[in-house]
Every structure is written in structure tokens, then in C-alpha cells.
Amino acid sequence: MQATATVLVYSDDAGxxxxxxLATGRRPAQDAPLVEFVExxxxxxxxxxxxxxxxxxxxxxxxAVPMGGMGMCRQIKDEVFHxxxxxxxxxxxxxxxxxxxxxxxxxxxxxxxxxxxxxALAALLRKPALSA
Numbered sequence: 001m002q003a004t005a006t007v008l009v010y011s012d013d014a015g016x017x018x019x020x021x022l023a024t025g026r027r028p029a030q031d032a033p034l035v036e037f038v039e040x041x042x043x044x045x046x047x048x049x050x051x052x053x054x055x056x057x058x059x060x061x062x063x064a065v066p067m068g069g070m071g072m073c074r075q076i077k078d079e080v081f082h083x084x085x086x087x088x089x090x091x092x093x094x095x096x097x098x099x100x101x102x103x104x105x106x107x108x109x110x111x112x113x114x115x116x117x118x119x120a121l122a123a124l125l126r127k128p129a130l131s132a
Contacts, residue, residue, distance in 0.1 A: 002033050002056075003033060003034065004033055004034045004035070004036055005032070005033040005034070005035050005036070005056040005057065005125050006035075006036050006037075006038060006054050006055050006056050007024070007035050007036070007037055007038070007055075007056065007057050007058075007059060007121070008037075008038045008039075008040060008046065008049055008050070008055045008057070008058045008059065008084075009021070009037055009038070009039050009040070009059045010040045010041075010043075010045075010046045010058065010059070010060045010061060010064060010069060010072060011041070011060075011061035011063075011064050011069075011089070012041050012042070012061070012064045012065050012066075013061065013063075013064070014041075016061050016063075016089065016110070016112070017039050017041075019111060019112035020037075020059050020089075020112060020117070021037055022114070023112045023113075023114040023117040023118055024037075024117070024118060024121060025118075027122075028117075028118035028119070028121040028122040028125065029118060029119070029122035031122075031126070032121075032122040032125045032126060033125060035121075035125075038055065043066070043067040043072055043075075046058075046060075046072060046076070047076075050076060050080050050083075050084075055084050056084055056085075056125065057084055057085050057086070057087060057121065057124045057125060058073075058076070058084055058085070058086045058087070059086075059087045059088075059089065059121070060072050060073050060086055060087070060088050060089065060104075061089045061110075062088055062089055062090045062091060062095065062098070062099070062107075062110075063089070063091050063110060069088050069089060069102075070088065070090075070098050070099065070101070070102040070104075071102070073086045073088055073099075073102040073103060073104050074101070074102045074103060077102070077103040085105040085106070085124040085127060086102075086103075086104045086105050086106075087104070087105065087106045087107070087108065087117075087120055087121055087124055088102060088104035088106070088107040088108075089107075089108060089109075089110050089112065090107050090108070090109055090110065091109070091110055092109060093109055095107075105124055106120045106123065106124060107120075108120050
């Protein structure tokens with residue numbers, strides 16, 4: 001397991017980004033790596049950070065404005081070579097089919113429920129590509 005993972009959090013809402021940080025803590029599970037956050041409030045910032053590299057997991061807010069996390073997810077899955085896994089924050093459980101359309105690796109509903117969110121994030125951080 002790597003010592004530290006970098007998690008990109010995209011939302012135009014600072015409160016949503018804070019919910020993600022608080023739900024994760026220093027690590028989302030005992031067997032997951034420590035987490036450092038990169039916060040982005042715009043789609044351009046997300047693309048710039050992904051171009052820079054070093055992102056292990058993306059957390060994208062499906063309710064973000066001007067571009068929702070679902071559209072952002074679909075775009076980065078198409079355009080970013082070796083795109084990191086994506087955890088999508090969706091507004092309601094019925095939007096799970098849209099998360100599938102966007103090619104998200106996992107989805108949880110808003111507001112962030114700490115145990116559910118931490119479990120989903122930890123599962124993505126445990127993927128084999130992250131432990132190499």
C-alpha cells in the first residue's frame with residue numbers, strides 16, 4: 001500500500017468539498033493510505049490538475065455548476081490517459097443510472113453520509129493500480 005494518496009475534489013460548493021474532507025479524515029479506512037486533498041471549483045482547474053498528474057482518485061459533485069460531475073466524469077474518462085477512478089456525488093439514488101452513463105467507478109448520494117462515503121473512497125483507494 002502506498003503511504004499517501006492524492007484525492008481531487010471537484011465542487012463549486014465549498015460546503016460540499018468540506019463534507020468530503022470531514023467524511024474522509026486523514027484516511028477513509030484503517031487499511032487505506034493517508035489522504036491529501038486537491039480542491040477544484042471549476043472544470044478548468046480539474047483538467048489542469050489531471051494534466052499535472054499525481055491524482056489517485058477523483059471525487060466529483062454531480063450537482064456542480066457550471067458543469068456537473070457527471071459530464072466532467074464522462075469527459076475525463078474520454079480524454080485523460082490512465083484516468084484515475086472516479087467517485088461521483090449524486091443528488092438522489094434515482095440518478096445512479098446517470099452515474100453509470102458517466103462511467104463513474106462508484107457513486108454515493110448527497111449530502112455526504114460519512115460511513116458510506118469513506119467506504120466507497122477506501123474501496124477505490126485499494127484498487128491494485130494504486131498499490132503499485
